[in-house]
Amino acid sequence: MSMSDMRARRGGKKAFLFNMIIVGQAGLGKSTFINTLTNHPTIPKRQCDDPAQCTLEKTVDIQAYTVETDEDGMKMQLTVVDTPGFGENIDSSTHFNEILSYIEHQYDDVLAEESKIKRNPKFQDSRIHVLLYFIPPTGHALREIDIELMKRLCGRVNILPCIAKADTLTPKELAAFKMRIMEDIAVNEIQVFDFPCDENEDDDETMQENLELRSLLPFAVVGSDDTLLVNGRTLRARQYPWGIVEVENMKHCDVAQLRSVLLSTHVQELKELTHDVLYEAYRSEKLSQLEGLAEKLAELNMQAQEQQPGSV
Numbered sequence: 001m002s003m004s005d006m007r008a009r010r011g012g013k014k015a016f017l018f019n020m021i022i023v024g025q026a027g028l029g030k031s032t033f034i035n036t037l038t039n040h041p042t043i044p045k046r047q048c049d050d051p052a053q054c055t056l057e058k059t060v061d062i063q064a065y066t067v068e069t070d071e072d073g074m075k076m077q078l079t080v081v082d083t084p085g086f087g088e089n090i091d092s093s094t095h096f097n098e099i100l101s102y103i104e105h106q107y108d109d110v111l112a113e114e115s116k117i118k119r120n121p122k123f124q125d126s127r128i129h130v131l132l133y134f135i136p137p138t139g140h141a142l143r144e145i146d147i148e149l150m151k152r153l154c155g156r157v158n159i160l161p162c163i164a165k166a167d168t169l170t171p172k173e174l175a176a177f178k179m180r181i182m183e184d185i186a187v188n189e190i191q192v193f194d195f196p197c198d199e200n201e202d203d204d205e206t207m208q209e210n211l212e213l214r215s216l217l218p219f220a221v222v223g224s225d226d227t228l229l230v231n232g233r234t235l236r237a238r239q240y241p242w243g244i245v246e247v248e249n250m251k252h253c254d255v256a257q258l259r260s261v262l263l264s265t266h267v268q269e270l271k272e273l274t275h276d277v278l279y280e281a282y283r284s285e286k287l288s289q290l291e292g293l294a295e296k297l298a299e300l301n302m303q304a305q306e307q308q309p310g311s312v
């Protein structure tokens with residue numbers, strides 16, 4: 001934990017900040033998941049005549065929502081960035097670029113702030129600490145489009161792959177699909193956040209927890225905007241003729257574990273990786289580009305001077 005974060009938590013003046021973004025094809029339940037994770041109508045439903053039929057609007061812009069969270073006693077100011085879903089073809093590369101430039105733009109802001117002589121005390125660090133990548137529940141393999149997008153983003157942001165609408169697969173299909181996705185991720189050398197363990201630093205319990213979380217990858221996600229009364233308890237769930245899928249039930253999906261990772265247990269690690277590894281790589285790339293540019297300018301200047309009449 002950085003000193004400023006420690007001060008923030010102790011002093012209680014400034015909340016602990018965490019920023020995430022959700023990316024994936026259109027209609028996979030990204031916006032619904034934001035309401036599920038925050039347990040709040042963060043993204044309001046469209047107004048319609050029958051409230052039971054009202055759904056969320058299709059997301060059309062990249063938009064950030066900030067909410068206060070309190071998971072396992074860990075109070076945070078969480079910013080979730082919702083993105084429009086991409087289609088299956090031509091419009092996707094524009095989409096990819098928009099998402100990548102959004103992520104890089106937050107790095108540029110920090111870089112500019114760090115280079116100032118007088119820093120702005122109110123500067124808010126909006127670097128994205130984790131990207132949830134929603135994979136459609138096809139039950140087959142990763143599609144080219146998912147591979148390409150994750151490959152392009154993984155050098156810039158921590159990626160957590162998730163299977164969207166996991167309630168549409170049977171447990172057997174889900175297990176096989178998870179295995180196939182992880183194989184595709186490995187073969188295509190996509191770097192995802194896989195709950196790394198460090199034998200020298202982590203205790204046995206932490207290592208065990210991380211290994212269990214790694215074995216869940218990609219997380220099976222079910223989102224719902226509705227609550228149902230199940231055995232006298234009000235739960236966020238989805239209702240089907242054959243039964244009820246409970247969002248927080250670990251037998252039904254991995255949302256409970258994912259919530260704890262994102263709002264409590266792995267917040268610090270994801271923030272550190274973002275700052276120490278991903279941002280650092282971006283920063284040095286940017287600075288060496290600038291250096292290269294400065295050298296080129298100096299060279300051009302020298303050439304111009306040499307060509308001036310009267311110069312030796």
Ligand SMILES: Nc1nc2c(ncn2[C@@H]2O[C@H](COP(=O)(O)OP(=O)(O)OP(=O)(O)O)[C@@H](O)[C@H]2O)c(=O)[nH]1
Nearest residue numbers: 026027028029030031032058059084085165222223
């Ligand atoms: N079966 C199932 N349906 C879901 C789930 N989550 C959301 N949906 C439904 O999928 C539809 C689209 O949900 P949205 O949350 O708007 O999806 P989105 O990814 O934000 O869509 P875009 O903004 O258009 O990209 C809605 O009808 C939701 O009720 C889920 O986990 N399982």
Ligand SMILES: [Mg+2]
Nearest residue numbers: 030031058059
């Ligand atoms: Mg949406």
